[in-house]
Amino acid sequence: MKAAFYEKTGAPDVIQYGDLPTPEPAPGEVRVRVTAAALNPIDVYIRAGVAKMNLPFPFVPGCDLAGTVDAVGIGVTRYKPGDKVWGSNQGLLGRQGTFAEFCCAAEEFLYPLPDGVSEQDAAAAALTGITAHLGLFGRADLKxxxxxxxxxxxxxVGSMVVQMAKAVDAKVITTVGSPEKAKTATDLGAVRVINYKSEDVTAAIQDATGGRGVDVWYETTPPADFDKTVELMAPRGRIIVMAGRAARPVFPNGPFYLKGLSMFGFAMFNCSADEQRQCADEMNWWLADKKLRPVIGKVMPLSEAAAAHRLQEENTTGKAGTLTGKIVVVPK
Structure with a gap:
């Protein structure tokens, strides 16, 4: 099979494109003919060696996929050849990834693809959607x-948070860096969009909430100023952190407990298959009802996986601002 892979960690140029043996499904595994895969910041961190994991070289990157079941291993009961599926959790913790024509995945990390939902949309929504859902509902219990x-x-993740909050009739305030992105965020359902380059974010949040503050603060970036965050929280508010491995911000203990706040941290890949399936089940309803649609910024062929990683890295760690939404990679 054709695949993107690397034999050592490093810069995007370590990624090769070529032939690898087609994998055989082990007991409990499903082999998927991949139609679409999606790129996430965690893929960049693993490839660069920043997120330390034991990798079986040659290693195929990629967490997310959508496609058609091609074969099943002994003991598989949920799926059969020909079923359309999507999923995440590949390319992590020693599991081979999705940037290939075929991928073998444990059946508990795959979900049925709803009728009328494209493979590219499902792949693009996978990790980011599950992450958003875990934070909003599994941790913060958003109402x-x-x-x-x-x-x-x-x-x-941010675009998924906006849409999921809207789907349950919550109100969303968010930040963007350009007028074009402001329109996108508004179209997704945000009630107040703040351009952080030209507006005072703190003043805008206070104005949008009438000074009460927000109930749930979903922090998608490495936290650096918890004083500001705590100041902008409503009583008994909940703060979600899921980024910033090296972040060591000062913590305002007094204001935090006097407001009765809570803080939750999590990494999606540490959550159980059952926890993630609850997220995927609700995502499937929203995907089918068109209440959830991923923002896809670029679609690239599998042969350009190194360029895709470079683009993601420039925007994730380099803050280039040249990408809106997800990169989807398609085998050709």
């Missing part, structure tokens, strides 16, 4: 009528 703030409302 209708509450107010959510999320940094980067057109980013991978």
């Amino acid at each position: 209708a009528g509450e107010t959510v703030f999320v940094n980067g409302g057109t980013g991978g």
Whole structure:
């Protein structure tokens, strides 16, 4: 099979494109003929060696996929050849990834593709959607009528947070860096979009909430100023952190407990298959009802996987601002 892979960690140029043996599904695994895969910041961190994981070389990167079941291993009960599926959790913790014509995945990390939902949309929504859902509902227990703030409302996770909050009748405030991204965030359902390059974010949040503050703060970037965050929280608000491995911000203990706040941290790949399936089940309803649609910024062929990683890295760590939404990679 054709695949993108690397034999050592490093810069995007370590990624090769060529032939690898087609994998055989082990017991409990499903082999998927990949139609679409999506790129995430974690893929960049693993490839660069920043996120340390034991990798079986040659290693195929990629967490997310959508496609058609090609074969099943012994003991598989959920799927059969010909079924359309999507999923995440590949390319992590020693598991081979999705940037290939075929990928073998444990059946518990795959979900049925709803009728009328494209493979590219499902792949693009996978990791970011599950992450957004885990934070909003599994951790923060978001309710209708509450107010959510999320940094980067057109980013991978941010755009999912905006849409999921809207789907349960919560109100969303978000930040963007351009008028074009402001329109996208508004179209996704944000009630207040703040251009952080030209507006005072703190003043805008206070104005949008009438001074009460937000109920859920979903932090998608490495936290650097918890004083500001705590100041902008409503009583009994919840703060979600899921980024910033090296972040060591000062913590305002007094204001935090006097407001009765809570803080939750999590990494999606540490959550159980059952926890993630609950997210995927609700995502499938929203995808089918067109209440959830990923923002796809670029579609690239599998043969250009190194260029795709370079583009993602420039925007994730380099903050280039040249990408809105997800990169989807398609085998040709």
